Amino acid sequence: MTGAETTSGLAVLRPGQRLRGLVPGQTVTVIAVEVMDPTLVEVFYREESGASGGRMVTEADAADLEPVGDLESAPAFDGDPDEFRLAAEALRIKYAALYDPMVAVNSSDVDPLPHQIRAVYEELLPRLPLRFLLADDPGAGKTIMAGLYIKELILRSDCERAIVVAPGGLVEQWREELATKFDLRFEVFNRQMIDDAHGRNVFADHNRLIARMDQISRNEDLMEQLSEVNWDVAVVDEAHRMSAHYSSWAGEVSETKRFKLGRLLSETAHNLLLMTATPHAGKEEDFQLFMSLLDRDRFEGQYRQGVHRTDTKGLMRRMVKEDLLTFEGKPLFPERRAYTVAYELSPAERELYDLVTEYVRTEMGRAECISQAGDRKRGNNVGFALTVLQRRLASSPEAILRSLERRQRRLEDRLRELTRIQEMANPAEEEQTAAWLDEQLPSLSIHDYEDMDLETTDSERLQFETKVEKVVDRATAARTIPELRTEITTLEDLIRIAYKVRRLDDDKKWVQLRTILDEQLLAGDGTGAARKIIIFTEHRDTLDYLDQRISAQFGRSDAVVRIHGGTSREERMAAREKFTHNPDTVVLLATDAAGEGLNLQRAHLMVNYDLPWNPNRIEQRFGRIHRIGQREVCHLWNMVAKDTREGDVFTRLLSKIEQMSVAYNGNLFNVLGDDDAFQERSLRDLLIEAIRYGDRPEVKARLDRIIDAGVRDGLDEMLAEKALHPEMFSALDLDEVRARMEKARERRLQPGYIAAFFLSAFERLGGQVRKREKGRYEITRVPTRVIDIARRLNRWAPVADQYERITFELHLTHPEGQPPATLIAPGQPLLHAVIEATIEDLGSALRHGTVLVDRRSQQAEVPALMYTVEQRITNSAPGTDTVSHHFDYPILEPDGTVTVSAAPPYLDYDAPQPGEAAAIASILNDEWVKGNHEKTVRANSYRSGMQPRMEEIRARLEIEVARTGKQVRERLLAEINHWDREYNRLEDLERAGTIGRVRAETAHAKARQLEKRLERRLHELALHTKLVAVPGVIRSAALIVPSRLIAAESGQEAQAGTRATEEVERRAVEAVLAAERAIGRNPVEMPRNNPGYDIRSTDDEGRIHYIEVKGRIEGADTFAITTNEVTFAQTQGERHRLALVQVSPDGPEHDELRYVTDAFAHLEPSTTTRSYNEEWRDYWNRGGPPR
Secondary structure, three states: OEOOOOOHHHHOOOOOOEEEOOOOOOEEEEEEEEEEEOOEEEEEEEOOOOOEEEEEEEHHHHOOOEEOOHHHHOOOOOEOHHHHHHHHHHHHHHOHHHHOOOHHHHOOOOOOOHHHHHHHHHHHOOOOOOEEEEOOOOOOOHHHHHHHHHHHHHHOOOOOOEEEEEOHHHHHHHHHHHHHHHOOOOEEOOHHHHHHHOOOOOOOOOOEEEEEHHHHHOOHHHHHHHHOOOEEEEEEOOHHHOOEEEOOOOOOEEEOHHHHHHHHHHHHEEEEEEEOOOOOOOOHHHHHHHHOOOOOOOOOOOOOOOOOOOOOOOOEEEOOHHHOEOOOOOEOOOOEEEEEEEEOOOHHHHHHHHHHHHHHHHHHHHHHHHHHOOOHHHHHHHHHHHHHHHHHHHHOHHHHHHHHHHHHHHHHHHHHHHHHHHHOOOHHHHHHHHHHHHHOOOOOOHHHHHOOOOOOOHHHHHHHHHHHHHHHHHOOOOOOHHHHHHHHHHHHHHHHHHHHHHHHOOOHHHHHHHHHHHHHHHOOOOOOOOOOEEEEOOOHHHHHHHHHHHHHHHOOHHHEEEEOOOOOHHHHHHHHHHHHHOOOOOEEEEOOOOOOOOOOOOOOEEEEOOOOOOHHHHHHHHHOOOOOOOOOOEEEEEEEEOOOHHHHHHHHHHHHHHHHOOOOHHHHHHHHOOOOOOOOOOHHHHHHHHHHHOOOHHHHHHHHHHHHHHHHHHHHHHHHHHHHOHHHEOOOOHHHHHHHHHHHHOOOOOOHHHHHHHHHHHHHOOOEEEEOOOOEEEEEEOOHHHHHHHHHHOOOOOOOOOEEEEEOOHHHOOOOOOOOOEEOOOOOHHHHHHHHHHHHHHHHHHHHOEEEEEOOOOOOOOOEEEEEEEEEEEEOOOOOOEEEEEEEEEEEOOOOOEEEEOOOHHHHOEOOOHHHHHHHHHHHOOHHHHOOOHHHHHHHHHHHHHHHHHHHHHHHHHHHHHHHHHHHHHHHHHHHHHHHHHHHHHHHHHHOOOOOOOOHHHHHHHHHHHHHHHHHHHHHHHHHOOEEEEEEEEEEEEEEEEHHHHHHHOOOOOHHHHHHHHHHHHHHHHHHHHHHHHOOOEEEEOOOOOOOOOEEEEOOOOOEEEEEEEEEOOOOOEEEEOHHHHHHHHHHHHHEEEEEEEOOOOOHHHOEEEEEOOOOOOOOOOOOOOOEEEEHHHHHHHOEOOO
16 A cells, blocks of 8 residues: 555455445456545546456445455356356357357358458458568459458457548449458448438447448548547558549649548548558559558658668559469469451441441540630540440441431431520521530440549449430530531431441451350350350340340340349349349340449350450459459450541450460550550540541551550559569469368367257257257247347347247258258357347356366366466557457466466366265365365466467467558658658758748758657557566356265265276277378377367378277276267367277277268257267167278
């Protein structure tokens, strides 16, 4: 006690004392007592949960405090054994992530691949707080990695608030994938939420959100509200859109609104994960600016070659498709092949092409004059309409015919309106009406057409398509009635030629497609399996035309499904399902609307009937089939008309790409999609120039040179990126990933332990559940109390009052021909509510402790005390992260020996039987049993568990912190030196009378500001390695009594039988070890009393098999198996073996051995403390030779 002396009631308070009455319903430990004056003290204490607190205590308060002695504070061991086990399992499953190191994998509807496991468990989770860029190639499954990461954090109690920011076209896909694959309920941010907030911060009301990138970034009010809240996790998809660049003077950054959103999230999110397949667009200074979203200090200032050298290790990972492997070591992505199908137009098609192109060229010239005269909107609209017409000309005879007809009708409407006004003899009004008609049109440019991207939602896409049709049909350069009549006459002539092409039915492009369909689909591949193809077009008229022709070719309408901009998300999903699962549906006709957010790897054939004017889209389309799950070689046919102006550009581009590099094909398309990929111009610009001037030889030659240089430079950019940042391209150590997964397998809780707990706990709470198909159950009633608890825990994840089917096994959620089942797994709301209700009801059994009996053949000679100790390690950094959190299960013997188990030993022990009560009461009276051993147990847990973990974590953190610190120091010192030099230079100029845009004092202030930043950051980094061991918390205690000791207390003797049993079991184990070695596995015998199994055996591929050994002494008809041995077997499935050994009296060479797989599949999961007595013969007859 510190400070002045106190009066007698307060004088008894001292550190280390245990008190009742300080905190209602709890016994707390006093940490310190601070005397304020003789009648008042401040008491600091630690609660049973490990939380610390403090309060003022007066003389009057002290009268209510009751010191608790060691004997009093020792557990009474009077809890019900069944309730103890149920509560202990509820606690273990509530904190499942502390026990099962890959609980998110085992409780999600995903089958992760090596690179995904490595990303989540080696790159993301160990980094606290996280600042990381996941930049694997398209199709690598970044959504799955993000989902696993978020779910792990939630199950580790490290994530209450999470936000996913994605382009608008992907938000529904994110919502669906998080819900269906991970059972994570996220809301899509919408206008209604803003209205419902009634002036409150809309983001504060919603803990799990998916938001559209542009909806937030373009709204200042939403950005301000977002800045006022914090997130545990923020994930940004397609993060490369958050770009910025340096302006030409003074090194100032020009930030896009999306970049500002990224900066805001980096400041308000504790963990930030950025995801993109295209992190580096070729400009190192822009890339480093983008990386500053993750670490401003490591990427401070404008990149200067030769001055800055900052690697990205620890901040990003990039794996290209060629490096991604399956667990078997095979390439994850199959080969991809692309072909250019160059076809010649028929004479009639040639005539139509030349005449329409001449019309487009002429009108484009007039549009340009309109723009130059000052009417940019009208000039742009006319240019846009003509470009779309030219693209439809290249698409199909049907598309150009329908477009010309619609345009003619709309221009005739315009002519009638202008003629009506002219007849009223008002020339001024005629001109005003023409201007008014143009004003009614939306403003569009060809850039808008190409920039319809992932940010666009279905409804916005439909609205845009409506706008496009309006402009294409109505925008005209004609200002007078004679000009309008001339254009209409031209259109009538073109329509007549288009009808002629249709009548001749000589569509050469269709002929080429028909040949591909004949050879690839109708001819079959000899296996009988239906081959499927996706055909991409840019225009709805062409889609209708192809639907009709292909259906006729196949002789049935259900051969074709279609997806376009007007297809709703529900219809799109239905079309995908039909295309994937219906063997009769073999063709998917799609516009680029299908290229976004749909995975279509059921097909491995694709045709670009129309080539997009942005090379990015070629790769996006191919990525729909060339992705994870695709087992076939992927084939792509690009259709190009020979001797057409656009066709010549595409032919040159595709052939050049093929020549330069097959390996970089896909990546190169992405690079060539940039606006400045072709000598500061886009492919779209080259195509428009070719349409207007491609008949001039000098223009054609120049375009060829630009295309060649663009492809060559694009390839050079990619090679330079790899040379500049070799560390970002990660290799995959398959053996390491396999070993990690196998090690984690032993700690799985799903399905056996989850099922055993849930079924017992749910029925205890009054729930009604009945067994249906194998491994599947129906819940006919969920108690109201459970529903209320679920609503309290998470109002966005409601629990139903009935479930048609539930299951605990992932493969039984969607069996064919049966209703789908809800997976009951960690994180599922119903399970969460049952856990909380169980802990509320039975938590006292853990605090009181219980008595359990060890009835196994290998048991100790003396009683022991078993504890559950919760251990936590934090760092000292701002925000204080928990870097390790786990449960240990120490067992204390009377001689002071402590053995720590990572698995809960209580699972293998039994409840006392009524006849054992007297013997147990005698043991409970032992002075050692009645003593309080918490300090001994906590001290031992710290030394044997916590301390080694701290050293391991500190060693890893010190390496990471040293690397980051070195880079921060180098970068900020380079910038400090730069601004100091600038200060000296500017000061000299100012003395000479030259005042620049940047003043010397500004440069000086910047240097001093950076010095402070450097000092602050290095101090923060040092705190990350200063680890704190939070005092361990004892969660439960149990007295373990060997059954032999009870027998001895009761005056029984069974030593001879015991010795014989031990000999039989030894012989049985030796027989199994020999058999395992004989079949080429490496067996290891587990220590005595290992929970769950006896031998761990590893095969030559690194897979671990778990073997429970049972030896049969001659004359024994049954064998005992504990509930835990059954549950462990059900959890491990095909990796578990029950080894039965018939021990012969004639010696070991006559022993017989059989293995039983799925040994206990017929037993219902249970968390009761009873063991099973099983018939030996039943299992022996099911067994076979070791395998």
